[in-house]
Amino acid sequence: MASLFNQRIGKLLPVALVLILIFTAFGGASAQDQVNLRMTVWDLATTPYWQALVDAYTAQNPNVTIELVDIASAEYQNVVNVMLSGGDDVDVITVKDIPGYSGMLTRGQIIPLNDYIKTANIDLSLYSGAAEELTYEGSIYALPFRSDIWILYYNKAIFDAASLPYPTNDMTWTEFEALARKLTTGSGADKIYGAHFHTWRSTVQLPTVQDGKNIVIAEDYSFMAPTYNMVTSMQHDGIIMDYGELKAGNIHYSGPFKNGQVAMLPMGSWFIGSLIAAQNKGEFDFPWGIATYPHPDGVKAGTTAGTLTSLAINKASKNQDAAFRFIQFYSSVEGAKVLASLGNLPAIRTPEVLEVFAAVSGVPAEAQTALQTTTVRLELPMHPNVGSYEQILNEEHELIMTGSVSVEDGIAEINRRVAELPK
Amino acid sequence: MSILSLKPTNTHPSKRRSQFTKLAIAYSFILPNLIGFLIFTLIPMVFSLILAFMNWDGANQISWAGLENFSQMLRDETFRISLGNTIAFVALNVPLTMAASLGLALLLNQPLRGRNFFRTTFFFPYVASLVAVAVVWNMLFFPSAGPVNSVLSMLGVQNPPRWSASVDWAMLTVVMASVWRGMGYYMIIYLAALQNIPTILYEAAAVDGADTWQKFRYITLPMLTPATFFISVMLTIASFKVFDLVMVMTGGGPGRATNVLVIHIFNTAFKEFRFGYASSIAMVLFVMVIGITVIQFYMERRWVNYQ
Amino acid sequence: MERLLTLSFLSTSITLRSLFKFKMGKLLTYAALIILAFFMLLPFLWMVSASLKLDKDVFRFPIEWIPSKPEWSNYTTIWTRIPFMTFFGNSLKLTVIITLLQLCTSSFAAYAFAKLKFPGRDWLFLAYVGSIAIPWQVYMVPQFILMRQFDLVDSHLSLILLQAFSAFGVFLLRQFFVSIPDDILDAARIDGMSEYGIFFRIMLPLSKPALATLTIFTSVAVWNDFMGPLIYLNSQNLKTIQLGLRMFIQQYGADYALIMAAALVSLIPVIALFLLLQRFFVEGIASTGVKG
Incomplete structure (x- = not known):
C-alpha cells in the first residue's frame, strides 16, 4: 500500500508538471476574457497597500479580479513553499526576502521575466540598481515594488537636553560611536542609552558590507571584526542595551525608542510609518528626526543597505500573461505613487515619487534629504545556498553578542563552518 | 507470539464463537478510526519515511539516494549537537515532569477546600499563550534584575547564571519551563486514573492494618501503572519532538545551545529544501523513540498491573 | 475518607496521629498549594496586565504589573x-x-x-x-x-x-x-x-x-x-x-x-x-x- 502510494506520487509529479505546462501554453492566449488572479500576501489586515494597489488596477482593468491569499507574516515563506510543493497554481507570488527568492528560483518554481520585460519595454534602471541585485545568471525572476533602506532615527529631546547637535547626513560609524558615548547618562530605570542595536544579525553586519568590498557570502569573515569590536565594546560599557537581555525579554526596538530610553536607533525605513502612527495615537510626545545611515571611514555618505519586496510569477500559474500585466502595474511609477501615498518607500524613488512620500502627514522634514541615497546594497545577496549561510551567521552572531565567544573566535568559527558547506 | 505482546486479557467464557466472528467484531470497533488514520496520517508518514532514501527539493523530480543521507548525517555537526541536546532534554524533562505531575495529582485528589480552583490553576500554563509562558519564564530568570537572580545575589552568589542568555544554562532554563508548563497536563491523566482505583482495595488494606505509605506503595502506585506507562511513553515521545517551546524561548540558541532535532529537521526541510535529508533525520528520531517505546513495553509487562 | 488516608502521604494520617499534627499538615499543604498556584497564574496575570497596556510598554522591564493608565480600548x-x-x-x-x-x-x-x-x-x-x-x-x-x-x-x-x-x-x-x-x-x-x-x-x-x-x-x-x-x-x-x-x-x-x-x-x-x-x-x- 505504502510503496504503491510512493510510486503513484513519484509518477504523478512529472505528469502533473507536464499537464500544467500544457495548460499554461494554451491558457495565456485569451487575454481579454474574464481573468481571476490569485496572489499571496502577508499582513493583509494591517497593511493597506495590498488592497489599494489591487483596487487601482482592477479599476482600469474591469475584466480582471484579484484574490489575495493572506498568510501569517512570520510563516509566509514556509507556507508558500508548502503550497508550491503541493502544486498550487496561485498566479502571483510576493517575494518577501532574498532567501525565499533564491529558493524558489533555484528550484524552478518561478519563471524568468526577461522576455516579458523586453516585450513590455520596461526601463529597469528606474529601480536604481535593485533589478541588477535580483538578476541571477542573466535572468531576472521578479520585479521590485517596495524597497526599504536603513537610516538613523534619533530622539531630538535627548540631543537638546545634552546640548549636542543632531546627527548629520554625513556621519561615520566612528563619529556615531563617540556621539553615543556622550549621550549616555543616568542609571537604573532612568538610564538613557546613547544608541540601540536590535538583536538582528543585520544591525551589526550591515556596516561591514557598506564599503562594497565584501558581501555576507564570503570565505573569510575577518572584515567583520572592526564593527563587532565596536558594538561589543559599546555593550560592555553600557552605551547600548545588553543583547542577552533584549533577547531574553523579547524586547522589540520600538519599545525603548518610543519610551525615550535611546538617543539613536539605526533601523529600516519601514519604522517611519509605525512611529507616525504611534505619535498620532499619543503613545509618545518627543520630537524625532531621521538622518542617513552612518557610513564607514572612506566610504561615500549616503551609502546604505536595503531590503526588496518584489513580485514573481508561479511556474504553475495558468494566467502568466495576465499575471505579468498586473505585476508590471504594481511595480510601475504609477503603482509606486499609490504605495508612497500610504507611507511606504517604493522601489522606484524618482523625485516625483519621493515628493508624494514626503507629503504624507507626519513624515519628518528631513526625510527628503535623509532618504536620498547614493548606493544601496542588499542585506543578503542572491546565492543558491544563502539559507545555510544565514543560519550560520545568525548562530555565531548570537554567540559573539552574548559574550559566549570572543569576536576573534566567533569569526574563526564562521570561517570554519562556512568552509564545510556544500559548494 | 510477538515480542510486543501485552498482557493477554482473560479468556472469554463463550468459547463457541468462531474466530471469524470475533475478528469481525474486533475490526468493527477499530475500522472507523483505522481507515481515517491510515489514509490521512499513516500513508503520508510512510511516504515521508521512504523519502529518507531519496533526494527531493520539494519541487523537482525525486531521485534515489540510497544510504547517502545517513552517511551525510555522520558528518553533520549540527545533527550531532541537536541530538545531544535532545537527549539531554529528554533525560531531564521526563523524570522531572512525571514526579511533579504525580505529586500534584495526589495532593489535589484530597478533599481540600478550593480544590477545583487549584486544579484549574495548575492546568493553566498549558492552555496559556506560549508567548506569555515564554515571557513570564524569561522574566523570572531575567539576567540582571529578575527575581530569581535577585534572590541568588541576596544569598551571596557572586555571578548568578545568565540563564537563557547563556550557553551553559539555556537548556536547563528551557527544561524548567517545560516541567512547569507540562505538569498540570499530566496531572489530569493521573487524576482521572486515581478515580479508577476501587475503594474496596483500600478498605481491605485498612482491615489488614496497612499504614499510609504501605497503601500508597502497594495499592495506589500499582493501580496507577497503566497511566504511568501511558505518561512515560507520551512524555518521552513529546520530549523527543520538542519544538514550539524552544522556538519561542530561545529559538535554539544562544548559538546552537538549545538546538534540538526537530528544529534541525525543520531548518533542513524549509530553509535548505533538503526534504530527503530531513526525513532521514526524522527516521533516526523515529527509530530511537520506537526503540525506547519497545523497552517501555517490555518493562510494562514487568511492572504494569492491570487488575 | 479512604482516599484522604491513602493519598495524603505528604500530610499525616488522622487515625493515629494527634489532631494538632493533622492540622499542621493541612496548613503546610495549603501553603504549598497557594505558592504553587501563584507561580502557575503568573502567565495569566502577565497576559491581563499586558492586554491593558500600550504596545511599547508591554516588554518594558521592570514589569509594571498594574498599568497606571489601563487601555481598555484594546478589548x-x-x-x-x-x-x-x-x-x-x-x-x-x-x-x-x-x-x-x-x-x-x-x-x-x-x-x-x-x-x-x-x-x-x-x-x-x-x-x-x-x-x-x-x-x-x-x-x-x-x-x-x-x-x-x-x-x-x-x-x-x-x-x-x-x-x-x-x-x-x-x-x-x-x-x-x-x-x-x-x-x-x-x-x-x-x-x-x-x-x-x-x-x-x-x-x-x-x-x-x-x-x-x-x-x-x-x-x-x-x-x-x-x-x-x-x-x-x-x-x-x-x-x-x-x-x-x-x-x-x-x-x-x-x-x-x-x-x-x-x-x-x-x-x-x-x-x-x-x-x-x-x-x-x-x-x-x-x-x-x-x-x-
Whole structure:
C-alpha cells in the first residue's frame, strides 16, 4: 500500500508538471476574457497597500479580479513553499526576502521575466540598481515594488537636553560611536542609552558590507571584526542595551525608542510609518528626526543597505500573461505613487515619487534629504545556498553578542563552518 | 507470539464463537478510526519515511539516494549537537515532569477546600499563550534584575547564571519551563486514573492494618501503572519532538545551545529544501523513540498491573 | 475518607496521629498549594496586565504589573481590527466537530485494543504509538499533496479529516480501559450481552474521567492549533482564532497588547470547558458504586 502510494506520487509529479505546462501554453492566449488572479500576501489586515494597489488596477482593468491569499507574516515563506510543493497554481507570488527568492528560483518554481520585460519595454534602471541585485545568471525572476533602506532615527529631546547637535547626513560609524558615548547618562530605570542595536544579525553586519568590498557570502569573515569590536565594546560599557537581555525579554526596538530610553536607533525605513502612527495615537510626545545611515571611514555618505519586496510569477500559474500585466502595474511609477501615498518607500524613488512620500502627514522634514541615497546594497545577496549561510551567521552572531565567544573566535568559527558547506 | 505482546486479557467464557466472528467484531470497533488514520496520517508518514532514501527539493523530480543521507548525517555537526541536546532534554524533562505531575495529582485528589480552583490553576500554563509562558519564564530568570537572580545575589552568589542568555544554562532554563508548563497536563491523566482505583482495595488494606505509605506503595502506585506507562511513553515521545517551546524561548540558541532535532529537521526541510535529508533525520528520531517505546513495553509487562 | 488516608502521604494520617499534627499538615499543604498556584497564574496575570497596556510598554522591564493608565480600548479594538467573531465561530465549529468525532472513533478502537483479542493487535497498536513519534514537520508536505489530490485544501473538512482519527486518543483511552477489571466484562458476557452492549453500557459509563480527559486535551489542541489552519485555510472567512491572533504580529513589529487581549478572550471557552468537566475527576469507580 505504502510503496504503491510512493510510486503513484513519484509518477504523478512529472505528469502533473507536464499537464500544467500544457495548460499554461494554451491558457495565456485569451487575454481579454474574464481573468481571476490569485496572489499571496502577508499582513493583509494591517497593511493597506495590498488592497489599494489591487483596487487601482482592477479599476482600469474591469475584466480582471484579484484574490489575495493572506498568510501569517512570520510563516509566509514556509507556507508558500508548502503550497508550491503541493502544486498550487496561485498566479502571483510576493517575494518577501532574498532567501525565499533564491529558493524558489533555484528550484524552478518561478519563471524568468526577461522576455516579458523586453516585450513590455520596461526601463529597469528606474529601480536604481535593485533589478541588477535580483538578476541571477542573466535572468531576472521578479520585479521590485517596495524597497526599504536603513537610516538613523534619533530622539531630538535627548540631543537638546545634552546640548549636542543632531546627527548629520554625513556621519561615520566612528563619529556615531563617540556621539553615543556622550549621550549616555543616568542609571537604573532612568538610564538613557546613547544608541540601540536590535538583536538582528543585520544591525551589526550591515556596516561591514557598506564599503562594497565584501558581501555576507564570503570565505573569510575577518572584515567583520572592526564593527563587532565596536558594538561589543559599546555593550560592555553600557552605551547600548545588553543583547542577552533584549533577547531574553523579547524586547522589540520600538519599545525603548518610543519610551525615550535611546538617543539613536539605526533601523529600516519601514519604522517611519509605525512611529507616525504611534505619535498620532499619543503613545509618545518627543520630537524625532531621521538622518542617513552612518557610513564607514572612506566610504561615500549616503551609502546604505536595503531590503526588496518584489513580485514573481508561479511556474504553475495558468494566467502568466495576465499575471505579468498586473505585476508590471504594481511595480510601475504609477503603482509606486499609490504605495508612497500610504507611507511606504517604493522601489522606484524618482523625485516625483519621493515628493508624494514626503507629503504624507507626519513624515519628518528631513526625510527628503535623509532618504536620498547614493548606493544601496542588499542585506543578503542572491546565492543558491544563502539559507545555510544565514543560519550560520545568525548562530555565531548570537554567540559573539552574548559574550559566549570572543569576536576573534566567533569569526574563526564562521570561517570554519562556512568552509564545510556544500559548494 | 510477538515480542510486543501485552498482557493477554482473560479468556472469554463463550468459547463457541468462531474466530471469524470475533475478528469481525474486533475490526468493527477499530475500522472507523483505522481507515481515517491510515489514509490521512499513516500513508503520508510512510511516504515521508521512504523519502529518507531519496533526494527531493520539494519541487523537482525525486531521485534515489540510497544510504547517502545517513552517511551525510555522520558528518553533520549540527545533527550531532541537536541530538545531544535532545537527549539531554529528554533525560531531564521526563523524570522531572512525571514526579511533579504525580505529586500534584495526589495532593489535589484530597478533599481540600478550593480544590477545583487549584486544579484549574495548575492546568493553566498549558492552555496559556506560549508567548506569555515564554515571557513570564524569561522574566523570572531575567539576567540582571529578575527575581530569581535577585534572590541568588541576596544569598551571596557572586555571578548568578545568565540563564537563557547563556550557553551553559539555556537548556536547563528551557527544561524548567517545560516541567512547569507540562505538569498540570499530566496531572489530569493521573487524576482521572486515581478515580479508577476501587475503594474496596483500600478498605481491605485498612482491615489488614496497612499504614499510609504501605497503601500508597502497594495499592495506589500499582493501580496507577497503566497511566504511568501511558505518561512515560507520551512524555518521552513529546520530549523527543520538542519544538514550539524552544522556538519561542530561545529559538535554539544562544548559538546552537538549545538546538534540538526537530528544529534541525525543520531548518533542513524549509530553509535548505533538503526534504530527503530531513526525513532521514526524522527516521533516526523515529527509530530511537520506537526503540525506547519497545523497552517501555517490555518493562510494562514487568511492572504494569492491570487488575 | 479512604482516599484522604491513602493519598495524603505528604500530610499525616488522622487515625493515629494527634489532631494538632493533622492540622499542621493541612496548613503546610495549603501553603504549598497557594505558592504553587501563584507561580502557575503568573502567565495569566502577565497576559491581563499586558492586554491593558500600550504596545511599547508591554516588554518594558521592570514589569509594571498594574498599568497606571489601563487601555481598555484594546478589548474593543480586537473585534474591529480583524474579523474576530468569524474566527471565533470557525474555531468553535472545528473544535466541537473534531472532538466529538475523536471521542467516538478513539473510544471504539481503544476498546478493541484493550479488551478484545485478535491477530495483529499488538503490531497495529505499535504502529499507532509509533506514528506519534514522527514529527509533523516531516510529513506535512506529503499530507498536503494528498489533500490537494482530494481537492480538500482551503476547507474545514481537510482539518476535520486530519485530526478526527488520532492515535493519541486511542492510546490514552486504551490505557484507561485496560485498568477496568475484566471480571465485570466477563460477567456481562455470561449474561449474554454483546460486545457492543458491554462497550456502551459498561465501558463508557465507567470511563467518564478518561473521556473527560480526552475531551479537554482534544479541545485544547484543536482550539490552539496554529500550523494546521495556517497551511490548510486560505480564505479569510474560513480562518480560525489562532490565525487571527497572529494577524497582530506583522512583518516589522507586533501588537502584543492586542494579542494578549485576544488570547485572553479566546481562553474563556477553554476554561469554561475545563470547569464543566472537572467534576468527572472526582467521580470514578470509587463513587459510582461499582466495585468489581
